[in-house]
Amino acid sequence: MKSRIEVAIIEDHPEYREMIEMLLEDEKHVFLNWKFGSAEWALRRIQSDQKKCRPDVILLDLGLPGMSGHEAIPELLALVPEAKIIVISQVNQERSVIQAITLGASGYLLKSATVAQIIRAIHEVNEGGNPLDAKVAGYLLKNMNSVLSSDEEKGALTKRELEVLDLVAEGLVKKEIAERLSIGETTVVSHVKNIYEKLETTNAPSAVAQAYRKGLLPRRKS
Numbered sequence: 001m002k003s004r005i006e007v008a009i010i011e012d013h014p015e016y017r018e019m020i021e022m023l024l025e026d027e028k029h030v031f032l033n034w035k036f037g038s039a040e041w042a043l044r045r046i047q048s049d050q051k052k053c054r055p056d057v058i059l060l061d062l063g064l065p066g067m068s069g070h071e072a073i074p075e076l077l078a079l080v081p082e083a084k085i086i087v088i089s090q091v092n093q094e095r096s097v098i099q100a101i102t103l104g105a106s107g108y109l110l111k112s113a114t115v116a117q118i119i120r121a122i123h124e125v126n127e128g129g130n131p132l133d134a135k136v137a138g139y140l141l142k143n144m145n146s147v148l149s150s151d152e153e154k155g156a157l158t159k160r161e162l163e164v165l166d167l168v169a170e171g172l173v174k175k176e177i178a179e180r181l182s183i184g185e186t187t188v189v190s191h192v193k194n195i196y197e198k199l200e201t202t203n204a205p206s207a208v209a210q211a212y213r214k215g216l217l218p219r220r221k222s
Contacts, residue, residue, distance in 0.1 A: 005126050008034035008055035010042045010072065011088075012064050016111070020059065023115045030122055039064050039072035046079045055083055057122050060105070062089040062096065070096075073103040084125040088113065097136050107131040157198055157216060164191040169208045169217055 007030060011017050017035050024032045034055060036042035046053045058076060062069030073085055086107040087100050097108055106125050109117065110133050121131035157165065160181075167177045174192070178185040196202060199210040211217040 003029055005030045005056050005122060006054070007032045007057045007059065007122060008036065008042065008053075009059040010036045010039055010064065010069070011059070011061045012037050013061075016061075020118070023118065027119060030119070039067040039069065039075070043067075043072070043075055043079065046076070050079070054080055057125055058083050058085045059088050059118075059122075060085050062087060062091050062100065070099055070103060073100065073105055077104045086121055086125055086131065088118070092133070092135055108136045109133050110135070157195060161191050161195050161198075162216060164188060165195055165207065165211055166217055168192070168195075168204050169211070 007024065009017055009020050009032065011020070014037070017037075021032050021035065024030050034042070034045070034053060036045065042058075058080075060069050060072065060076075064072070067075075069087065069089070076083065076085060084106040085104065086109060087105045088109045088111055089096070090111050091097075092110055100108060107121055107130055109121055109131065113121075113133065117131075124131045163181060164177055167180055172180065174185055174188045178188045181188075192204075195207055199207050199214075201207040201210055208217070
């Protein structure tokens with residue numbers, strides 16, 4: 001963690017840039033060394049002066065003229081991979097938030113953020129944290145839960161597949177399983193195939209072992 005935090009801002013509204021400069025003036029360890037009105041300008045400066053222009057934290061607006069903030073994120077990180085990017089935007093749409101974080105932004109604040117929140121975010125991201133507006137954090141949590149639910153559904157066995165697997169664990173062959181469950185043998189074959197795919201196995205013993213490890217089947221008394 002660096003004690004001196006060098007900051008750049010990429011924002012096309014001069015009033016907002018000046019406001020950020022004013023609020024950081026009294027911060028002992030935070031220095032706003034670079035102010036850019038466009039992503040293109042920032043990228044040219046960093047590329048032409050890579051030894052001196054290496055911000056620790058970049059405050060980035062998304063709605064920039066020309067190259068957008070989203071487009072700029074990977075370009076900036078390619079030039080200054082150690083930099084932490086905090087998006088400060090008026091845009092709070094879920095898609096925009098997730099896209100910015102996916103592209104490599106370390107934090108996301110709305111322009112309604114208070115002075116204290118912005119300063120705290122700069123320190124937090126410098127220490128390896130990920131400062132997020134509360135609404136933005138909610139978007140990400142919702143998206144993460146959606147992905148987890150999707151993954152769980154992909155690997156989940158249906159009730160019938162569990163019944164088939166339980167009988168496989170008993171040692172029954174496909175014909176016996178079909179008779180026990182009053183279904184066709186072809187249907188049993190289809191269920192077994194799905195079980196193998198979902199448990200990522202290729203045979204009955206390994207499928208049963210996986211099911212026990214995952215807690216899908218009760219342990220049998222010996």
